[in-house]
Amino acid sequence: MMRIVGLAGLALVLATGAFAQQADQPLLSGEKAFGDWKADRPGVRRLLKPDDLPKPYLTESASNGGGLTDRPENARPKLPPGFSVELVASGIDNPRVVRVAPNGDLFVADSKANQIRVYRLAEGSAKPAETSVFAEGLTRPYGIAFYPPGDKPQWVYVANSDSVVRLPYRDGDLEASGKPQTIVAKIPANHHWTRDIAFSPDGKTLYLSVGSGSNIAEDMSDEPKGGVEDWAKSQPLGAAWGSEEGRADVLAFDPDGNNRRTVATGLRNCSGMTVQPATGALWCVVNERDELGDNVPFEYATAVKEGAFYGWPWYYIGDNEDPRYKGARTDLAGKVKLPDVLIQAHSAPLNIAFYDGANFPADYKGDAFVTLHGSWNRDVRTGYKVVRLRFKDGKPTGEYDDFATGFVIADDALWGRPVGVAVAKDGALILTEDGNGTIWRVTYGG
Template sequence: QWVYVANSDSVVRFPYRDGDLEASGEPETIVAKVPASHHWTRDIAFAPDGKTLYLSVGSGSNIAEDMGAKPKGGVEAWAKSQPLGEAWGPEEGRADVLAFDPDGSNRRTVATGLRNCSGMTVQPATGALWCVVNERDELGDNVPFEYATAVKDGAFYGWPWYYIGDNEDPRHKGARPDLAGKVTLPDVLIQAHSAPLNIAFYSGGNFPADGFPAEYRGDAFVTLHGSWNRNVRTGYKVVRLRFQDGKPTGEYDDFATGFVISDDAVWGRPVGVAVAKDGALILTEDGNGTIWRVTYGG
């Protein structure tokens, strides 16, 4: 009935019928006034039953530099009235995954402390919501890890005070001791500053010839865009996250590489990934603006 689109500052939907090749009506804004500065990319996903719309809203800064030391009324009062780990000031409602009814009503917070969940999807095997997250900058080439994770309802993932568990960001040292021990660990760690942007699970029935072998079923593909914040280049590729019986093993393999020309030049930066109905993998990249269709040639 609808095609939903996440803009940087809103969520809209267009009337849709199977086979439509262009919009049959004007967009209807269902979520307005989404903050759009700094991390402006947005992603949306629906729960398997279609009754919940998820929206990711990245932080408005690297490490909440403009948030202020304390919210009005003090940290203790703020913590009692807000979801676990919710930031304040210009960061309120950011670095979060939000949920709505399909018409945009009944806003609620699913999880906090996800600095920039740039890509979301629902795992077909379990119905779990998954995010790929860009972590903070300027702590060195190898700190902290980026990650992919199932998003747990009510969980806090650390930003801006902690990262990857109880590792305290030195730039916020001693600011939130009340949150120590309450940070949810992500499921799959990815090399620091790889800049994961999108995730898609490979699943389905009996794909025709273009489909990948059975061992790919249930695994996930993640696009790594690459980051400015690293002296030694990484990312600029697509990786395959390994799963077993619906659970991540914590391992990933290179899947599509070759976008790097030299230490100071690349010709492609992977962004989007999706699985076509015939089992082919669709990849987009914004280094030169190409859409790729990847089929299995075995």
């Protein structure tokens, strides 16, 4: 990908630093919540509801995915007042998911390098005291989970694009002591390849997200063998068939990879999963479909309900029928589960982490952070930031705030694409971005 560097872009980064001092902005809703990167700054709040969805095709389908530049000198994420950020590492090939081991080590999936890297930070610092490659020779690794959950895991599970493997682990290991053992094999790997994993709090269930093999099931036959009616009787609600069978789903297994079952369907690309500490609920952040216009459909974060169907490919955000499948599955009308938090279209959410640390102000406790990678399918850029989902008494309010911005420096230039997010053992927030291959540590106060 061609990279560009310009003094004008750097000047814009520095000028927009003043915006980071503005917090507690008015709540933006409806069309006012759409905006673009120029309106983004820490503290901006948004609330989108299903009725705010525009009709499809109000704008032409745009392509706007280029413009990646080297990170300008001194450029860093812009944060709300009171927060600071330090660089942990740079020059990494493709840092994606980051997860924190019980002892505090940062495990980072370097997907293009086919590695899992480990960073052990000096106490109270962003400076790594030790770094290591925990495992290599993997296949586009992404999701990482420690098993069993708790203080003394014995395995590190890794979601490759085509399998789930596990490697032996003891507290403090910087390198795996054995080769990967395949737990789940033969996962379809084309198109959406980011497989995330998570364990239920009791450790009895391994969750696996498998994204779709296309935008809207273009290669799927019109009907399954035997017809739609017979298929629907024998499969989970909303299950796709043919080239999309077992995709756009969240699956579940026993920790040994046996007893496969389907948790939910119609999630086009659940690229990030986590378990909410307060409730034990599984959460997904989902990349929705493209080519319906700049603001259609909304992306989302949601608690994943057992047996639920979230719409793909026939419907989106409830009973909004995709015009490209008009009349194809009227049997599913009224059966589409609405997601919990709607996010601006084409933001490309990739990961989610609930804040359960002690470093941030008390009102952050129980809220969630979501990384928005940014999408190509919009005339003016959106996404490319980290947002905070608001919760009250363990339930989402539907509102979200801009938390970390500043990754875009001009209409045609950006230096960062947020991917991974995790809460460190000391309460700091760890962020990865794969535009320039950096890892960051965010803290509050002195």
